[in-house]
Amino acid sequence: MPASVKKGAPAQPPSAVTSLHDAPSKPSSPSRGLRFWLIILSGCLVDSCTALDSTIIATALPKITTKLHGEQQYVWLANTYVFSCTAVMPFVGQTSNIFGRRVPMIISVILFSLGNAIAGASVNAPMLIAGRVVSGLGGGGVFVLQDLIICDLVPVRERAMFLGIRIAIATVFTILGPILGGVLAQRSWRWVFFINLPFAGVALLIMVPFLRLKYKREPSWKKAVARIDFLGNFIFVCAICAVLLGLIMGGTQYAWSSWHIIVPLVVGFAGWIAFHFHQASPICKEPSMPPLLFKNRTSVTCLVLTFISNSLMQWIVFFLPVYFQSLKGASPLKSGVDVLPFSVLFVPLAILTGGLIAKYGKYKPIHLIGFGFASVGCGLLSILDGGSPKVQWIWFQLLIAIGVGFTMVSILPVMQASLPESYVATATSTFAFVRNFGFVWGVTIPAVIFNARVNRNLHWIDDDTTRARLSNGGAYGYAGTGEINRLESNVKAQVHDVYASAMETMWQAAAAMAAVAFFLVFLEQDIELRMDMETEFGMEDEKKVQETSLPK
Incomplete structure (x- = not known):
């Protein structure tokens, strides 16, 4: 047995690893009954509320902060969810290997619901921060376990298809989040948090009786806890x-x-x-991030591709509206409409990608197309200015949507296929962490580039007041105030030049990052995506579920 496989995984013969690459697979889908689809439904409900939770607070937070007099704690109010959600992911992956998926998943949904209940009932900023920490702990668990449960139920080759369905539903609620947040903030900000509870409640009602997955039980709780x-x-x-x-x-x-x-x-x-x-x-x-994850060429490549893919998505989501608000004079609402070509197309493309992988079992062409289009699309965005016609920025968005849609759900199954099946949990939790980490860097990297370029070119602007408003990171928020449209024509033209120059550099950097990912795809090995199931965590037998569900 290779030394790298000893830690963090049950012992298995050497052939177990080579069979992942060499053994022929039989492309036959397993039969699926009502319980399978109820589990998928409960997962979609949880995805809906976690996706809604991640964006609904964005438009409502300024009013919430004012109501709770939490201006001094704004950075914590805005980001404690991200902190707790991201940090807990490897722990969740490891404990799901020890205690199975069912109990950690139910606990995660309960924590998410409890956190939202606390946040909705908050009477001061510290209470809201505490609520967001609790909901983040639950949300981090949900993000990891949702992927894991899909992996337990379907073979590697079909995972991208089911992950695509989940992404599609989550994206719809992600888009609806800011709109609902704005509406609810005007009526009762507490419903920004309470609105998630019905979704989570129905999901729990389905999970408790039907989410029953096998796992290897330890003889005692003491031995189980000792593995953590x-x-x-x-x-x-x-x-x-x-x-x-x-x-x-x-x-x-x-x-x-x-x-x-x-x-x-x-x-x-x-x-x-x-x-x-x-x-x-x-x-x-028993490592929560086994060293083997970083010794396998394809696994490491997939983690880097995941980081780049999700960084680029955040990059686009956060800064494409800035183009419309600064150079096209659009309001925040209008800019949201203007980015619909991207938002609407990449969702069905993610589902299509899953179907293509399920049918043909090939992923490298999909990754090459995805990152190739992303690089070209971001490069083309760098030539946009205030006078660019609508047809131009619509087509550029469609190119980027192809890039994001083709890489959103197609990387995780490849990473899992490159590793022994016993590493699915730790690989998935590591993948989820890198994905979330990419989201954070996807805002940080372009913000650093954008602000540095703005500061460098501020001398182009004659008006001292406007220069002060744009300096040291102020340009991002200033774009959405609408004040650019009220500037004198000569100052307005100067401000447009500063924004256009900053965004040109920023989109060129995005194109370069996507190009790096394009060439990294060639490092991926050609691994057969199996249609057979080799897992200890599949669904329990129907007869056993019925027996345990009956009152005694």
Whole structure:
């Protein structure tokens, strides 16, 4: 047995790993009954409320902050959910290997619901922050376990198709979130949080009787708990919170050169390195991020591609509206309508991608097309200015949508197929963490580029007041105020030049990042995506479920 497979996974013969690549698979889908589809339905309901929760607060937060007098805690109100959600993911992946998927999933949904109930009932800012921490712990568990449950129920080759359905539903609610947040904030901001409870409640009513998946039980709770990597998870949580703190406050509350940003980033990345040393050491009996994940060429490539893909998606979602608001004079609502070509197309493309992989079992052409179109599309965005016609920016968005749609759900199954089946949980939780981490960097990287370019070219603007408003990160928010349209014509033209130059550089950087991903695809191995199921975590027998569900 290879030494790298000893840690964090049940022992298996050497042939177990090679069979992933060499053994022929029989393309026959397993039969699926009502219980299978009820589990999928409950997952879609949970996806709906977690997706809604991630965006509905964006438009409502300013009013919530004012109502609770939490202006001084704004950065925590806005980001504690991201902190707790991202940091808990490896822990959830490991515990789901030990205790199965059912109990952690139900606990995660309960925590998510409890956190929203606390947030909705908040009477001050600290109470709301506490509620968001609790809901983030639940949300992080949901993000990991939803992917895992799909992997337990369907073979590798069909996973992208089912993940695409989930992404489609989540995206619809992500788009609806800001609109609902604005409406509810005008009536009762508490319903920004309470609105998630019915979705989660119905999902729980389905999960409790029907979400019954097999797993290898330990003889006692003591032995089960002893398998948890408490030290490693503690180091990881502290390190990632420090990194996220630096990334979120950098360029907003403090300058990037400030010690308030440098210290948490240095400490966080040092802790992250220490965490990986711990995972490879004899002290760690069962790693939450096994070293094998980073020794496998395809696995590492998939993690890098995931980071780039999700960074680019956030990049586009956050900064494409800035183009319409700054250079086209659109309101925030109108800019939301203007980005619909991207938002509407990439959802069905994600589903189509899953269907293509399920039918043909090929993924490298899809990844090449995806990152190729993303690179070309971002490069074309860099030529847009205030006079660009509608047909131009619509077609450019469609090209980018192809790029995002083709890479959104097609990477995880490849990573799983490149590893032993016993690594599915830790691989999926690591993938989920990298995906969320990509979301954070997808705002940070373009913001740094954009603000640096704006600051560099501020001397183009004659008006001192306008220069002050745009400096040190102010340009992003200034675009949505509508004040650009009220400037004198000569100053307005100068401001347009500053924005156009900053966005040109920013989109060129995005195109370069997508191009890097395009060439990285060639490092992926050609692995057969199996249609057979090789998992210890499939659905329990129907007869056993009925027996355990009957009153005694």
